[in-house]
Amino acid sequence: MKFTTTASAALALLTCAGAARAIDLKAGDWDLSVGGFINAYYTYADCSGNQAIAGAALATQALGCNGKDKSTVIGNGLLPNALIVSAKSKQAGLDIGAKLMIGAAVATGSSVASNSAVDVRQGYLTIGRDDLGSFKLGRDYGLYGANAILSDMTLLGVGTPTAAVQRGRVSLGHIGAGYTYLGHYGQITYTSPAASGLTFSGGLFSPVDGSQTASGGEPQVQLGLAYALPGGKLWLGAKTQKFDPSAPAAGDGFRMSGAEVGGSYDFGGFGLLGNYQSGKGIGVVADGDSGAVKQDNYLLQATVKLSAEVKLGLGYGESKLKSGSGNGLQKNSNLTLGSYYQLTPAVTLVAELSRSESKPFVGDKARQNGASLGAILFF
Secondary structure: OEOOOOOOHHHHHHHHHOOOEOEEEEEOOEEEEEEEEEEEEEEEEEEEEOOOOEOOOOOOHHHHOOOOOEEEEEEOOOOOEEEEEEEEEEEOOEEEEEEEEEEEOOOOOOOOOOOOOOEEEEEEEEEEEOOOEEEEEEEEEOOOOHHHHHHOHHHHOOEOOOHHHHOOOOOOEOEOOOEOOOOEEEEEEEEOOOEOOEEEEEEEEOOOOEOOEEEOOOOEEEEEEEEEEOOEEEEEEEEEEEEEEOOHHHOOOEEEEEEEEEEEEEEOOEEEEEEEEEEEOOOOOOOOOOOOOEEEEEEEEEEEEOOOOEEEEEEEEEEEEOOOOOOEEEEEEEEEEEEEEEOOOOEEEEEEEEEEEEEEOOOOOEEEEEEEEEEEEEO
16 A cells, blocks of 8 residues: 555655555554655765855855865755654544654764754644545645645755755755745645645745744745646745844845746656746745845756656756845756666665856856765655
């Protein structure tokens, strides 16, 4: 029996992985399932060019190469290592469910310190019925940006090999160079039943802090609309939150607002993906991290299946800020060429080459060349 999931990130991950399996148990009225994924990659990167770019410049030595001109990490790709426990039951005519995901990193900066950082991305309950839809309460991924990252081929690999976050956490895929991270939030969300292929999701999310501002008391609002069609899917997304200034002298706060449109389509072994985000304060990597700046992100991807086991892909993404000056970051971009070989139903071998660039408003670019080789296992 395939791993039991809801319409969440884990569903998309296991769809990508194929015949991932889990331990399924029956305990009274409850169906319990235990599964997860483990991955590790040898990642090499070299960084050159302008090293004085301010902000989330992913191709600089400071972020891309651990403060050096070259770096090596044997660590996670875009996904952490994770153990996922889920439960579901039918009670009083309602579908009741719960999920807890506990993640951990492979690489750290010490050979003796405890690797005790725990990455809890999911911990929620669901209440629903087929004809009414479902409510989710707890911690889970956001709606905005979910389709982009879960359709990104580098989800099974590394993408941008950013040593600053890969040592102790994960790589970035096309985060910050194609889309803003979908985030993990405390939330109350509603998802409607599918009607002629159309599904609506919306919810209130616990407000988060930006790096230049403190959050206000208002909840963040995120909305999503998805339309399933033969061989593909179309989607729309939006999010907004008010950020207050970090101190009275810091000036006015701002309202983050972002919109998203995208789609994916598979035909005859070929796959295409396009996603576009635009907004104010949506952040290069995460909500509000660049202040009240307007920004555009886009990701384009093409894949081809050479056989039942082998898939090749080419993905290009950009994240571009519309205002700034001098050595402030204007744009990150990443081009990744990937090969994904399904060795067994549970294990995929991955090899990727990447080129990332960070461009300031004035001056030379920073450049990072990367190579990754490793594997991911779903169980």
